[in-house]
Amino acid sequence: MSSSIGLESLVDQTISVITNDGRNIVGVLKGFDQATNIILDESHERVYSTKEGVQQLVLGLYIIRGDNISVVGELDEELDSNLNLSELRAHPLKPVIH
Amino acid sequence: MANAKRWTPLFRNKRGLFFSRRIRGFSFPRNENEAKKMLFFSYFKELVGKQVTVELKNDLAITGKLHSVDQYLNIKLENTRVVDEEKYPHMMSVRNCFIRGSVVRYVQLPPDGVDIEILHDATRREARGG
Numbered sequence: 001m002s003s004s005i006g007l008e009s010l011v012d013q014t015i016s017v018i019t020n021d022g023r024n025i026v027g028v029l030k031g032f033d034q035a036t037n038i039i040l041d042e043s044h045e046r047v048y049s050t051k052e053g054v055q056q057l058v059l060g061l062y063i064i065r066g067d068n069i070s071v072v073g074e075l076d077e078e079l080d081s082n083l084n085l086s087e088l089r090a091h092p093l094k095p096v097i098h
Numbered sequence: 099m100a101n102a103k104r105w106t107p108l109f110r111n112k113r114g115l116f117f118s119r120r121i122r123g124f125s126f127p128r129n130e131n132e133a134k135k136m137l138f139f140s141y142f143k144e145l146v147g148k149q150v151t152v153e154l155k156n157d158l159a160i161t162g163k164l165h166s167v168d169q170y171l172n173i174k175l176e177n178t179r180v181v182d183e184e185k186y187p188h189m190m191s192v193r194n195c196f197i198r199g200s201v202v203r204y205v206q207l208p209p210d211g212v213d214i215e216i217l218h219d220a221t222r223r224e225a226r227g228g
Binding site for chain 2: 005007010016018020022024036046048066067069070071072073074075076079080082083088090091093094095096097098
């Protein structure tokens with residue numbers, strides 16, 4: 001098998017996942033596999049809208065199927081704490097169109 | 099006989115069953131499609147360390163230093179910035195990211211990252227079938 005660039009380095013770190021339907025889920029990476037299926041602990045969804053600031057919905061322990069994942073980002077805690085989410089307004093991300 | 103155990107069947111054709119010693123960290127492309135993908139996999143491996151912009155199928159464009167690529171053409175970027183951060187503030191606190199190969203629409207390359215001659219040769223070789 002050719003070298004797989006797994007997510008080993010992100011395990012137990014806070015990550016931000018963007019799904020194919022445009023949702024943004026933040027949580028602690030607990031596990032993953034070859035198909036990028038992901039286990040997230042203490043996760044919450046950040047809901048973006050233009051009408052009000054970012055809403056955070058508590059989700060808890062989540063498994064996200066790899067097919068449905070676009071981007072997995074390492075969340076920089078310092079940058080994230082500087083964000084003022086309640087003032088941040090934006091259109092929700094568009095869904096992926098294959 | 100004890101030695102034979104270390105050989106695994108590779109493929110069978112008219113002339114019989116062929117065996118090969120497995121090489122660590124390497125596997126032969128199993129079909130044509132996989133072989134084609136290997137070409138771009140090797141190509142992207144050459145680009146590691148360069149600055150690229152990856153445009154996704156949700157119109158998000160992310161710029162960063164190419165950290166690594168794998169056989170699915172998943173991409174890892176370092177020191178990332180979203181191209182239109184005003185419109186897409188969703189990744190403002192992300193500086194390293196993993197992009198799933200299946201959602202990539204384009205990879206914009208640095209001008210010196212394209213050696214057309216090499217790609218021409220390689221793609222023609224594959225079109226001829228080896």
